[in-house]
Amino acid sequence: xxxxxxxxxxxxxxxxxxxxxxxxxxxxxxxxxxxxxxxxxxxxxxxxxxxxxxxxxxxxxxxxxxxxxxxxxxxxxxxxxxxxxxxxxxxxxxxxxxxxxxxxxxxxxxxxxxxxxxxxxxxxxxxxxxxxxxxxxxxxxxxxxxxxxxxxxxxxxxxxxxxxxxxxxxxxxxxxxxxxxxxxxxxxxxxxxxxxxxxxxxxxxxxxxxxxxxxxxxxxxxxxxxxxxxxxxxxxxxxxxxxxxxxxxxxxxxxxxxxxxxxxxxxxxxxxxxxxxxxxxxxxxxxxxxxxxxxxxxxxxxxxxxxxxxxxxxxxxxxxxxxxxxxxxxxxxxxxxxxxxxxxxxxxxxxxxxxxxxxxxxxxxxxxxxxxxxxxxxxxxxxxxxxxxxxxxxxxxxxxxxxxxxxxxxxxxxxxxxxxxxxxxxxxxxxxxxxxxxxxxxxxxxxxxxxxxxxxxxxxxxxxxxxxxxxxxxxxxxxxxxxxxxxxxxxxxxxxxxxxxxxxxxxxxxxxxxxxxxxx
Amino acid sequence: xxxxxxxxxxxxxxxxxxxxxxxxxxxxxxxxxxxxxxxxxxxxxxxxxxxxxxxxxxxxxxxxxxxxxxx
Numbered sequence: 001x002x003x004x005x006x007x008x009x010x011x012x013x014x015x016x017x018x019x020x021x022x023x024x025x026x027x028x029x030x031x032x033x034x035x036x037x038x039x040x041x042x043x044x045x046x047x048x049x050x051x052x053x054x055x056x057x058x059x060x061x062x063x064x065x066x067x068x069x070x071x072x073x074x075x076x077x078x079x080x081x082x083x084x085x086x087x088x089x090x091x092x093x094x095x096x097x098x099x100x101x102x103x104x105x106x107x108x109x110x111x112x113x114x115x116x117x118x119x120x121x122x123x124x125x126x127x128x129x130x131x132x133x134x135x136x137x138x139x140x141x142x143x144x145x146x147x148x149x150x151x152x153x154x155x156x157x158x159x160x161x162x163x164x165x166x167x168x169x170x171x172x173x174x175x176x177x178x179x180x181x182x183x184x185x186x187x188x189x190x191x192x193x194x195x196x197x198x199x200x201x202x203x204x205x206x207x208x209x210x211x212x213x214x215x216x217x218x219x220x221x222x223x224x225x226x227x228x229x230x231x232x233x234x235x236x237x238x239x240x241x242x243x244x245x246x247x248x249x250x251x252x253x254x255x256x257x258x259x260x261x262x263x264x265x266x267x268x269x270x271x272x273x274x275x276x277x278x279x280x281x282x283x284x285x286x287x288x289x290x291x292x293x294x295x296x297x298x299x300x301x302x303x304x305x306x307x308x309x310x311x312x313x314x315x316x317x318x319x320x321x322x323x324x325x326x327x328x329x330x331x332x333x334x335x336x337x338x339x340x341x342x343x344x345x346x347x348x349x350x351x352x353x354x355x356x357x358x359x360x361x362x363x364x365x366x367x368x369x370x371x372x373x374x375x376x377x378x379x380x381x382x383x384x385x386x387x388x389x390x391x392x393x394x395x396x397x398x399x400x401x402x403x404x405x406x407x408x409x410x411x412x413x414x415x416x417x418x419x420x421x422x423x424x425x426x427x428x429x430x431x432x433x434x435x436x437x438x439x440x441x442x443x444x445x446x447x448x449x450x451x452x453x454x455x456x457x458x459x460x461x462x463x464x465x466x467x468x469x470x471x472x473x474x475x476x477x478x479x480x481x482x483x484x485x486x487x488x489x490x491x492x493x494x495x496x497x498x499x500x501x502x503x504x505x506x507x508x509x510x511x512x513x514x515x516x517x518x519x520x
Numbered sequence: 521x522x523x524x525x526x527x528x529x530x531x532x533x534x535x536x537x538x539x540x541x542x543x544x545x546x547x548x549x550x551x552x553x554x555x556x557x558x559x560x561x562x563x564x565x566x567x568x569x570x571x572x573x574x575x576x577x578x579x580x581x582x583x584x585x586x587x588x589x590x591x
Binding site for chain 2: 062065066069070072073074076077080081083084087088090091092117120121122125166167168169170340343344346347350383384386475478479480484487488491495499502506510
């Protein structure tokens, strides 16, 4: 059934979206976290009146400004891609995305852009308290911006609070609250922004460590490190906590992603978590099954992660492909059959609309029947895979597995680094530990790696879905030429690389100048 | 009221005039916005459904036809 789709177009469109999102995401987390770090530093300045804190605040504000300027609006390209490369998807989700994105545009963006001007231009022009309020509002505004986008993404991972209108082929919002406060959205927002706090804290620690190694601006560096390590430590604890919440949500709403994150082939109760593992090549004729020549496991931990109960049954890839009656898990074939019925019903409804009013009425009633919607429409996307091999419905298991495990490993490494940084900052012993200062410097690129890995887990793990269970990527993509997508893919690759180099060059130059010269 | 607007204008005017590193950043921002909204949006990223169909009914019909076109 999928043969008539141009898979090269699907792959290039996916590649282009991934490239744009991953580049955009290089700039966002630093903005999210650094804005709050600056606000904390300025609060200390306003409370103490100590001019050193003002100098510290202004230096980090400049770094924030460079990152904000280079990164601002790179996300708009994603919206361009929705309209051109993913037009069917954009139409299908239109009403759901409309509200969060409009609020993002009006409230958060204007909040950010108004108060950011006061933050940069207002030092000598407005009162200390008004300036401080503007800095906090910039931080809140940038985080609110992220919130609306993440709500939209969460809806794609777990579509709730809507009803499909078969006359327009659009999903219409039934409950704004269900969309905004779905557990997937709440966990995704908190997990994503708090990892931004960790990344920003690590960047602050890395730059401060560089000053200490150079024996320059020692007081500035030490004070920055105290704020960075406290904020980062709170951030990483939140990341771990919300990561646990995210895992539970994924296990409920995206079981194939959950099984792929652990490369769990056979479902089991007391399922172990792979603490460390090296995967072999996928076994022939067993889609999703990878042998593990080396694996260290924590017994029962995966079940605990899924449900906070080490006895919980976690379905494996095999259960999700072939079904498991004992645990009420439908096979992919059964889901494809039901999805195919939903697609066929939509087709018949469209044909009957102008030719057979009675049949139209009868078919239309099905889309209003909650039971039919649950039994058939909720598998709509599977219908495109009727008669296809199960492998066409599997994510890249090894990429999901390694991205997840490396991300978690780095998360716990950051916890250790931030804890040590805080202890040695308080004891004022950091300057003498050169090896640790180098560790801090090299942890900064690892923080960027971890945040990108998080996106890979979320987005690769949910393939082939653009909207979970409802719309696969092959049905979402527009009928355009793959060559056009290839041209713009390389255009973006070049443009974004230039921007990233420009950011690093300007930032390194500004860091080199140090806080004394730091102006904006 | 006029004074308030003048105050706001002067605030931004002085702010931009006294920028150091910010000037370079604004050049980057403007070049980027020009590239995105003039070059990319117009020549490479039209809104296909808006461009190819004149009303929502036509857009709906097209999307339904596409979504149900399975062989």
